[in-house]
Amino acid sequence: MLTKRQNDILRLIIQTFTTTGLPVGSKSLMEAGVKASSATIRNDMSTLEDLGLLVKTHSSSGRAPSLAGYRYYVDHLVAPSEISPQQTTAIQKAFWRPFKEIDEIVEASAKILSQLTSYTSFSLGPELNERKLTGFRIIPLNEHQIIAVIVTDHGNVESQIFNVPTGISPQDLEKVVKIINDRLVGEPLLTVYHKLRTEIPLILQRYFQTSAGMGALFDELLSGAFVERVFVGGKMNLLDHHLAKDLHHFRSVYSLMENHQELSHLMETQVNEPGKIAISIGDEIGNQVLSDMSMITASYEISGHGKGMVALLGPTNMPYAQVLGLMGVFRNELEQRLSEYYRSLN
Structure with missing residues (x-):
């Protein structure tokens, strides 16, 4: 247990070191208001050093706070300042x-x-745990690229540009949008994330001979929406x-x-x-x-x-x-x- 003067010395050393970045000596502490002789202050500084709260960085009598000193300071001596x-x-x-x-x-x-x-x-x-999917759409950019957009009920919007998988027509994309909106909108993202790996690939297989590319597209987009x-x-x-x-x-x-x-x-x-x-x-x-x-x-x-x-x-x-x-x-x-x-x- 530190004495009141030792607490004051440690606090002043940390506050001064924070401002100047320089080791603090007994003379500076006396000028800062510590009411004790230079020898007494040096003894207290030596005690704080022995406790691991201060370190002596050079051969001079000045001390700097250690990590343990900062820990003690924030646990016992610091109080939030009122901001302007x-x-x-x-x-x-x-x-x-x-x-x-x-x-x-x-x-x-x-x-x-x-x-x-x-x-x-x-x-x-x-x-994100309670977020639900509230909207999904695809915006064509050109013959080979689309922007896929999802919206959640918490006001988050995810959009990403994708290359259209080979063999997928604009009509196919419209079918996929309908499938996603019918099956996933209103579901929590955790459920969406799960269904993209279980239910949706089976449904896509009914409509497309090759569904892997489309499945990967939505998996990537919705995975990104789920990550914090x-x-x-x-x-x-x-x-x-x-x-x-x-x-x-x-x-x-x-x-x-x-x-x-x-x-x-x-x-x-x-x-x-x-x-x-x-x-x-x-x-x-x-x-x-x-x-x-x-x-x-x-x-x-x-x-x-x-x-x-x-x-x-x-x-x-x-x-x-x-x-x-x-x-x-x-x-x-x-x-x-x-x-x-x-x-x-x-």
């Missing part, structure tokens, strides 16, 4: 513009959060904060950001309780390429539509108090905007 009215207004203005679908709101949230913080951000929309999509904002901010150790490390992190399934899993392991904000530092994030970073994840829940998340990836010396305050307001605004959109669909 200007920041609140900026968030509200960014969200309260016209959006055509849910994914557009979720994608915009990643960009907005990244711009507000200069960190890399992630946004995962409400869960994580939107990323500010990928290049990794370079601004020197989070990438070298080119190889940067490529590894960038590759992770292109993997929606891995990112979704990573976010979901940080926090599962709606309304909570979690801070993971270093190895706690659960991915080796992010072991020198911190991730702040905030979850939210839209009644009747599932849970979503937003997250920030940044340096371990990020200003946690300010970021926590910002994340709380941002999460609430995103939740409110999504709720309003869902209500507008009814």
Whole structure:
């Protein structure tokens, strides 16, 4: 158990190091308001170092926080700061513009959060489990290509360009659209996903001598609609904060950001309780390429539509108090905007 003065010293060292990036000595702490002699402060700093909360980076008497020090700080010493009215207004203005679908709101949230913080951000929309297929159509582009479009009851639209399988005529495509709309519209996406592998291929065989190409077309399109999509904002901010150790490390992190399934899993392991904000530092994030970073994840829940998340990836010396305050307001605004959109669909 740390004494009050040791808590004050650790908090001031972290706050100063966050601002300057330089080790902090006893003189700076005295100037910051610690009421003790230089020798007493150095003794306390030595104790904090022995506990693994501080590290001595050079031969000087200055100290810097360790990952364990940051962990203690966020668990015991930090409280969310109140964000400025200007920041609140900026968030509200960014969200309260016209959006055509849910994914557009979720994608915009990643960009907005990244711009507000200069960190890399992630946004995962409400869960897909209850989504239903409400529409399907095919738009011919030319003799060899079509755009296939599906719509769900949660306002999501998936469209993709496909090459028309050999031997499939425009009349054949019309038959397929009718089959999909008759058999799958109104069904949950989980059911749609299952029927595409069981029931639909058998039905297509009744109408087409070669149904494999058409079956593969719809399997690919609807599979894409079913996968949870994580939107990323500010990928290049990794370079601004020197989070990438070298080119190889940067490529590894960038590759992770292109993997929606891995990112979704990573976010979901940080926090599962709606309304909570979690801070993971270093190895706690659960991915080796992010072991020198911190991730702040905030979850939210839209009644009747599932849970979503937003997250920030940044340096371990990020200003946690300010970021926590910002994340709380941002999460609430995103939740409110999504709720309003869902209500507008009814």
